Amino acid sequence: MSYPFEIVEGFKFVGIHTKDYGMSLKERTAPTPEEKTITEDVPFMHGVYDFSMLLGERIYENRPLSYTFEVYDRNYERRKVDEIALKNWLMKPGYSPLYDDFDIGYYWLAKCTGVDIEDDHKAGRLIINVSFDAYPFKKSELPEGHDIWDDFNFELDVSQPVEYQVNGTLNINLLNAGSCSVVPTITVSAAMTIQKDKITYNVPQGESKSESFRLMIGENPMTITGNGTIKFTFYKELI
Structure with missing residues (x-):
């Protein structure tokens, strides 16, 4: 019509x-x-x-x-x-x-x-x-850390890596640029541990997600221990 x-x-x-x-x-x-x-x-x-x-x-x-x-x-x-x-x-x-x-x-x-x-x-x-x-x-609609440059917003988005190679111990700092905390999906090639805010989290091999592990608004420094690759998949939420 x-x-x-x-x-x-x-x-x-x-x-x-x-x-x-x-x-x-x-x-x-x-x-x-x-x-x-x-x-x-x-x-x-x-x-x-x-x-x-x-x-x-x-x-x-x-x-x-x-x-x-x-x-x-x-x-x-x-x-x-x-x-x-x-x-x-x-x-x-x-x-x-x-x-x-x-x-x-x-x-x-x-x-x-x-x-x-x-x-x-x-x-x-x-x-x-x-x-x-x-x-x-x-x-x-797009996960944090995406590399689609045409969709990048310089006022709202943050360019950061979300996948890492871990050989023993690695310190990283993930930034949640959203307006609320989010629960990431964590994918690892082998079991690892993450220490964040003085709490140690055990991450099983493969893909996992837990409400107890949240990325707070702003910076999220953490220490990862293990051997292999680790990837954090999360999506920004705005008010």
């Missing part, structure tokens, strides 16, 4: 783009997520004790995302079919990657929570309001 205007932006969700339905984006809102605050109010003390950053970073609730689109079609029956198709496309899946054209190189992990459609008979259009519940951070 051809349209009398150029559709510039929208989003892709479970393999379908809003352009496929001729949806023209009119408004997008992505407010910052609310923080999960943990405070203790002590009598006769000014202010409160704030334990929200006990783990070294701020913790957030899921965030709402909302979009308003218009679809123009003078055919009433066609608009009714579009309404049914849109609701079934968006409301069936659970949490899935949501690729917003505004956030190039990133995606949201989101679930559609509502599709509100108004049929404007006089104008021959549908006004579509779509809402999502999303993980608070948008995730990079």
